[in-house]
Each structure stands twice: as structure tokens, then as C-alpha cells.
Amino acid sequence: MTDLKHEVIEETLGQSLIKQGITRRTFVKFCTTVASAMALPPAAAQAMADTLSKAQRQSVIWLSFQECTGCTESITRSHKPSLESLIFDFVSLDYHHTLQAASGEAAEKAREQAMEKHHGKYILIVDGSIPMKDGGVYSTIAGITNLDMLKQVAAGAAAIVSVGTCAAYGGLPHADPNPTGAVAVSDIIKDKPIINIPGCPPIPVVITGVLAHVLTFGIPELDEHGRPKVFYGDTIHDRCYRRPFYDKGLFAKGFDDEGARKGWCLYEVGCKGPVTYNACATTKWNNGTSFPIQSGHGCIGCSEPDFWDKGGFYKALPQGSWGTAEGIAAAAAVGAAMGIGAAAMSKTHQKSGDS
């Protein structure tokens, strides 16, 4: 029998999809919904489909640190379309605690092999904050502190994506009194491009959309907090369907009064929409069903740094610490323009890029 020599050629994503019975139209539909979520023109969806289909699968290592797994839960509920069958088919997910079949030493070996084989080219995704206190002992994987593992894996990464407010800004573990000394990825890694996708959790399509953008067009334009402007360029307030009530000065004063029943603005019951940048008001949650304000609860500002320590979810904006006291007090003195001042200030803040 002839010993056949054969070369293992890594097939392109497009070839792989056809073999799996995922049609081009399904692929285009995925790109269309992701591109539309990113307010990109239709030509971009086509470019996304063309570029991705010709590429080889990108290696992705996902490290989960001091987190609640909510971000993974969010992305596995993605409905644009089903995540398991698409985004994780577009990449080679070489390490992920919840989704991988391997465990123990085999899992760590898979991670090390991916790091070696794709050194300098893999994308590192992180969810969860990194504890620093007492040598970082409060969160370890396979006996390695999160701090050490982050540094090791980041060294060979092409780019880092911090998924969720914990990885992006420290999140809940970072909240006062921060017993574990939790910090964000960007507090530790200073020499790699980092994209922050904050939210508690982030909206699923935002996660998949940013990943698709990175694979196709590279790193998207980021704001001063490292967030992609395509998803975090507007405040909740800018796109809120209850805005007409805010503009007319019609506010719910409690959660069971006439204003609440009529769906009036929730500013006075603590909504942080005017100072929170995220896509909730347009993209919404749970298959586009609703978002907190539509369900009758004010925005809690979960995609902003330190949102847990900003004075309370039910205190209206001028009472908290979301801007300079002087600026907000001055705006508050102008009756119905009270919220407009804070919102206008926030908008200027975003455009000028100063902190």
C-alpha cells in the first residue's frame, strides 16, 4: 500500500461553513443583524461576510476570573442567530471554562498549546475582575493566580477584549470596600490594545458584534473608557422611547403611581439613563423584548465605571455623584431643565473626550 503523504491545509471559514450546511445566506443574515446592531451600512455586512469567509479561524482564549459567569450566560443566549452554531464556529475557541469539553490538566494543556501555536495572533477575552490583595490568592485557576495567568496569556495576545464591567472596570468585586483588591484588566496590562465591553452583563449582540468587527475590520473606534463607540456612543437617554415624557416634564414619582402606570419618565425614581452609555434602548434585551426602562425600572448605569458606588439606584441624578456637584446643582436650579443640564454635560463629556 502506498503511504500517502498529505498536507493538512487549514480550510477557510467559508469552506468550513458550507461543509457544516451553514449556507451563505445564513452567514449574510448573521452579518446583517450584527452590522445593523453596529449601525454600519449594508455594504459593511457584505464586506464582513466576504472577509470572514476567506479567513481562517481566529484562535480565541477566554479567561474567566473573579466573575459570576453572567457574561458567558449572556453570550450563550445571543439570538442573532444562535451563538453556539455561529460565532463560536467563526473562531476557534481554544479555552473557555463553561463551554469547553476538557477539564483539569487537559484543559490547561489545550490553553498552553493554543498560546504556543498562535503566539502573537490569538485574541484574549477576559471576564471577571482580577484580585490583587495578598498576592492575588482570592481567585486562582489550576493553582495559578488570576494575576499571573493574565500576564502570561496577555503576553502572546494580539488584542484583549474585556467582557463585562468586572473585567472592564472592576465591577461588583471592586465596589466598596473591595475586600479582594479587585482591579480591571487595563489596570494590569498596559502594552496591548484593550477593548472594553462593559455591562452587567453586556448585551449579547454587543459581545458578538464587537468580536465580528475585530475579526473583519480590526479594532473599532473606542471612546475614552475603551468602549466601542458603535455600541456605546449614545446614552440610554438619547435613544429612550420615554424621552417625550422627559421633555414634557412628565415623571413617575414612585413605582406604583399614575405616572408609572402611564409609562412616564423614570428620572425621579433614580434612572441613570442620561449619563450611561450603552445600546439597551435600541438593541434591548431577551431577543429584543424589552429593557429596564420599558419594564418600568430606571437604568442602573451598569456599563459605567464604579456604578455600584454612585449614590444609589433609586436616588435621582442630582443627588448622586455622577458629575460635578456645581454643574448639576446649577442645572437643577432651572426647574424642568434639571435633567437636561446633566444630560447635556454628559454629551459634551463624551464628544470632547475629557474625563
Place this chain on the structure above:
Amino acid sequence: MTTLSEIPVKMVEMSPTGMANVIMSELKGHLQNLLESGQGHSIDLLSLPMTDADVNELADYLGVGEVKATINNIGSSSLRETAYPGVWWVTHYGDDNKVIAELIEVARVPGILVTHEDEIRHSLETIEQYQ
């Protein structure tokens, strides 16, 4: 003490906000552009602050044309030419039958309907096996 179930809920119907008229105006420009340059355009309805009443009003304005197409993949997609030839209403559904994208596309034919070269090539390779 009043329990949650005892609090009466009054549903308030929101009337159209005028967004449908804005979109109709925008369509004029895109149709003009399609004629002059052959370049199409899509308007993403989900990214606009439209109420259900606005969407219904837009559907009334645009009406229904003579072409309807369905794509069955992960979830389905429905494409319908409106009463204005060149203006298509495209709805994409996820695998749970919920709407995941809704666009008004100005084009000779919606792009997603056109069969891609890669797949034609795959068809050719597969059909050759029958010879």
C-alpha cells in the same frame, strides 16, 4: 396592604409619532440614488425610536406588492416587495421566531436573495458527482 395583583394596570396606546412620514421622505432620496448610481440602501427599523403604531403606519403607507420570498435557515427571513417597486420590507427571524432584524431595503433585488459565487461553485462540484 395592596398586593401587586390588586394594582390596576391601564394600557395606554401610543399614537404614531411621525417617524413613518420621515422614512417615506428618506426613501425618495434612496430611490433617486438607486436610479442614478445603481447603489441600494437599507433603513434599519430596529435602530430607530419607532413605536408599534409607527411601524403599523409605515406598513400602511408602503402597502404590499407582487413579490414575496421566504428564506428558511436558522430561523427564517421574509422579503416582500412593497407597493413601491424597488422598496422591500425585509424581516429576519431568529431560531425562536422572534424578529432579530427588520429593514426597509431599496434595491432592484434584496442582496441576500442573490446566490453567491462560492455556492454556485459548490453546486457545480456536487453536480459533477452525478456524471
